[in-house]
Amino acid sequence: MQKRRVNVSLWVGAVLVMLLIILGIIGPYIAPYDLDFQEKVKNVEVNGKTVIVSPPLPPSNEHWLGTDKWGYDLLTKLLYGAPYTVFVTIIAAVLRLLIGTIIGLYIGIQDKPQKWWLSIENAWGYMPIFLPVYFMLVGLNRNSELTIGTLVLLFIGLVGLLGAPSVASSIRQKTEQIKETQYVLAATSLGAGREQIIFRHILPQLKEQLVLIAVTEMIAVMTLMGLLGMFDLFVGGTYMTFDPVLYHSVTNEWAGLLGSYRGFVYGNNAWMFMIPLAAFIFAVGSFSLLAKGLRERFQETYHRTPFI
Amino acid sequence: MSYIRQLIGMFFLVVIVCGGPYMLYSIKEEVHFAPESVVTYTVYLLQQIGEGSLGTYYSGNSERSIAQDIVPFALNSFELMFYSVLIAVLASLLFGLFLQRFAFARHFQKLLNLISAIPDFVLILLSVLAAIQFYKWTNIRIITLSPTSDSNNMWFPLTMLAIGPTIFLMKVVSLKYRQIGGEDYIKTALAKGMGIWHILIHHVYKNVKPFLLADLKKTIALTVANLFVVEYLLNVVGLTRFIFSKEGFYQFNPAVVGLMSIILLSILVYLLIRAILYLFERIAVYK
Numbered sequence: 130m131q132k133r134r135v136n137v138s139l140w141v142g143a144v145l146v147m148l149l150i151i152l153g154i155i156g157p158y159i160a161p162y163d164l165d166f167q168e169k170v171k172n173v174e175v176n177g178k179t180v181i182v183s184p185p186l187p188p189s190n191e192h193w194l195g196t197d198k199w200g201y202d203l204l205t206k207l208l209y210g211a212p213y214t215v216f217v218t219i220i221a222a223v224l225r226l227l228i229g230t231i232i233g234l235y236i237g238i239q240d241k242p243q244k245w246w247l248s249i250e251n252a253w254g255y256m257p258i259f260l261p262v263y264f265m266l267v268g269l270n271r272n273s274e275l276t277i278g279t280l281v282l283l284f285i286g287l288v289g290l291l292g293a294p295s296v297a298s299s300i301r302q303k304t305e306q307i308k309e310t311q312y313v314l315a316a317t318s319l320g321a322g323r324e325q326i327i328f329r330h331i332l333p334q335l336k337e338q339l340v341l342i343a344v345t346e347m348i349a350v351m352t353l354m355g356l357l358g359m360f361d362l363f364v365g366g367t368y369m370t371f372d373p374v375l376y377h378s379v380t381n382e383w384a385g386l387l388g389s390y391r392g393f394v395y396g397n398n399a400w401m402f403m404i405p406l407a408a409f410i411f412a413v414g415s416f417s418l419l420a421k422g423l424r425e426r427f428q429e430t431y432h433r434t435p436f437i
Numbered sequence: 438m439s440y441i442r443q444l445i446g447m448f449f450l451v452v453i454v455c456g457g458p459y460m461l462y463s464i465k466e467e468v469h470f471a472p473e474s475v476v477t478y479t480v481y482l483l484q485q486i487g488e489g490s491l492g493t494y495y496s497g498n499s500e501r502s503i504a505q506d507i508v509p510f511a512l513n514s515f516e517l518m519f520y521s522v523l524i525a526v527l528a529s530l531l532f533g534l535f536l537q538r539f540a541f542a543r544h545f546q547k548l549l550n551l552i553s554a555i556p557d558f559v560l561i562l563l564s565v566l567a568a569i570q571f572y573k574w575t576n577i578r579i580i581t582l583s584p585t586s587d588s589n590n591m592w593f594p595l596t597m598l599a600i601g602p603t604i605f606l607m608k609v610v611s612l613k614y615r616q617i618g619g620e621d622y623i624k625t626a627l628a629k630g631m632g633i634w635h636i637l638i639h640h641v642y643k644n645v646k647p648f649l650l651a652d653l654k655k656t657i658a659l660t661v662a663n664l665f666v667v668e669y670l671l672n673v674v675g676l677t678r679f680i681f682s683k684e685g686f687y688q689f690n691p692a693v694v695g696l697m698s699i700i701l702l703s704i705l706v707y708l709l710i711r712a713i714l715y716l717f718e719r720i721a722v723y724k
Contacts, residue, residue: 252450255654257662260696264457267687275463283468352556359558359666360681394566403566410559417554436623 139422145415153215156208161193164209164381168192168200185398194404197390203404210381214412217281217364217382218354222346224289226339229296234327236297237304250301253294259356261291266357270367277365277380284364288350296342303338307331337427344420351384351413358388383408447700452479455680455692478689485690494679494691503679503694511698513591514664514675519706520595521660525602526653526710533610534645535637546611549604557601558666564597565670580671594671601663602656609652613645638722646714653710657703664699676702 170183184200186192194203236246265287273280307313313330321329354364361367363378363385370377378385386405393401456475463469485492493500536542552560568580580593617623618641626636668677679688679695 252446255658256450256454257658257665259662260665261454261457264454265461266457268458268460268462269468273463275468279468352558355556356558356666359670391562394562395569399566399569406559406562410555413556413559414554421554436618436627 136422136426138418139426142415142417142419142422145411146419149211149215149412149415150219152208153212156211160205160208162202162205164201164205166202166205168196168202185401187398187400195400197401198393198398203401206381206386207383207405207408210378210383210386213281213365213380213382214351214354214384217285218347218350218412218416221285221288221292221350222343224285225292225296225346225350226343228289228293229342230300230335230339232293233297233300234304234331237301238308238323238327238331246301250294250298254298258288258291259353259360262287262353263357263360263362266362270362271369273366275366281365281380288353292346292349292353296346299338299342300335303335304331307334337423341420341423341427344416344423348413348416348420351409351416354382354384355387355409355413358384358386359391361388363388383412448697451693451696451700455689455696458687459689482690482693492690492694494688503691507676507679507694507698510674510676510678511702513673514668514677514699515702515705516591517595517598517667517673517675518657518660518664518702519709521599521602522653522657522706522710523713524595524599525606525656525660526649526714528599528603529606529610530642530649533607534614534641537611537614538633546607549607552600553604553608557663558670560600561597561666561670568593591673594667594673597671598660598663598667602660605659606649606652606656610645610649613648614641617641617644642722650711650714653707657707660706661699661703 168184168186170181172179173182174180184196185198186196186200188195192202192204194207196202197206232246236243262284266284269275269283270280275283308326308331313326316326316330357363358378361369361376363376363380364382365378365380365385367385368377368379369375376389378389383405387402387409390402390405393399452475456472456478459474459478460472461468461470482492490502490504493502495501532542532545555563565580572578623636623640626640664675665677665681667673668675669681676695676699679691
């Protein structure tokens with residue numbers, strides 16, 4: 130008998146995700162500066178000489194993570210953006226899961242395979258999801274007069290709806306398997322209706338699967354947000370200036386900051402890019418760790434080693 | 438006949454996706470949804486195709502003919518896609534199947550699994566950062582991001598594009614290897630004293646192949662999704678240039694033509710990979 134190992138990924142991942150959620154709640158309140166505080170060009174006396182200091186300022190005691198090119202404090206921006214990053218991700222993933230599960234359960238319980246749904250699933254499986262989301266939102270998102278709330282809700286709705294078929298697919302397959310089991314047959318012969326079978330007999334079997342799908346979908350949504358950020362479409366609105374052409378994230382959401390500062394990767398002030406990147410990797414990494422931990426935990430004990 | 442029907446279906450899917458900006462837009466503080474406006478654009482596009490041209494598009498301020506640019510663009514994209522998928526298939530067969538029994542291949546896979554936790558586009562950004570840092574330290578230039586430079590530095594985008602599909606396909610193949618490796622017929626073959634390579638080729642490979650083919654389509658879809666990012670971030674002039682122009686407004690005609698060509702290219706890549714696998718079998722398996 131093997132000794133039960135402590136599931137490190139699960140614990141570390143769970144703690145980090147909790148940290149993210151806490152950061153999302155209190156972020157704007159603990160930010161060191163106001164969102165519109167701007168560091169201006171100023172003269173500073175160093176060793177008896179007057180030196181002109183202009184943003185971007187590198188990380189220092191006043192600005193822990195430095196400022197961007199326009200003098201805004203990066204830590205403040207990240208903290209104000211945290212709620213959008215964390216909660217948009219979580220809500221969009223849960224919406225996906227909800228829609229996908231309902232569709233998957235009701236399609237899977239049918240006696241015959243539903244050809245029309247299978248063809249949708251099939252065709253959609255090959256579509257990179259960021260394309261339809263990008264094209265749907267690009268007309269709305271830039272210099273929009275819509276409120277941030279509307280844009281965020283639109284994003285969540287679109288991502289939830291367009292991503293649902295892939296969730297539905299795995300739920301449907303699992304449902305089709307469980308449908309064939311003896312206890313479902315027994316329940317049917319005792320007179321259980323469709324809803325009874327779905328909610329009493331199939332859904333409880335899917336519990337672990339659902340938790341795992343929720344977390345993997347969070348990773349997927351976050352990746353999607355990052356990708357859209359690369360193409361200058363930021364969650365909650367893109368503020369675009371025309372001369373020069375620059376894109377700013379209205380909500381300071383992390384993927385958006387990453388997208389809007391990606392030009393600085395080539396310059397000498399690469400920290401401006403590295404810091405949102407680090408924040409984004411931290412966020413994706415915590416969800417990934419949690420997913421890995423959950424997968425290890427749920428993995429069946431049934432395990433075969435190959436002979437060769 | 439069914440192929441033609443599928444192609445027409447794909448065309449309409451592409452039109453619907455590309456028509457997004459015309460379908461959903463905002464005036465003042467209201468969101469408007471007008472799917473009918475896409476029809477006029479589509480009719481215009483079909484008219485131009487009927488006249489024998491693909492129309493024009495704006496690259497910066499100059500108006501260029503799509504038909505003229507599409508061939509060199511498509512060649513670049515094809516090169517990227519084909520070699521990436523080829524690398525993915527070869528690497529996953531090699532490390533996931535034929536060398537799986539050696540410890541180093543398994544460690545290599547563990548490393549790749551670790552990397553796969555990071556989204557692909559972040560990997561691309563990180564490697565650009567690393568390449569720049571490398572240049573600063575050693576003065577050796579390993580990447581060039583200028584699209585007008587000579588194209589012999591295609592290897593960097595190629596490597597970046599190959600990472601995603603390779604990780605995915607290798608996972609599939611090695612999972613199947615582990616399942617099939619535990620089957621009784623493998624045990625029997627071993628007990629009969631057959632050579633390990635014989636078993637790998639005639640028992641494991643033949644049984645892994647259906648799963649490999651089933652996931653080959655998914656692999657190509659993954660490559661296409663990454664193609665957008667790679668071409669956009671690394672300044673490769675390819676078909677996605679028609680869809681996402683760096684500066685400027687959204688254009689319907691080139692987007693539909695570009696997306697449709699990418700789909701056709703991916704079908705071509707699929708067929709070519711199938712042909713290569715067939716050749717491999719003729720040479721190594723059913724000789």
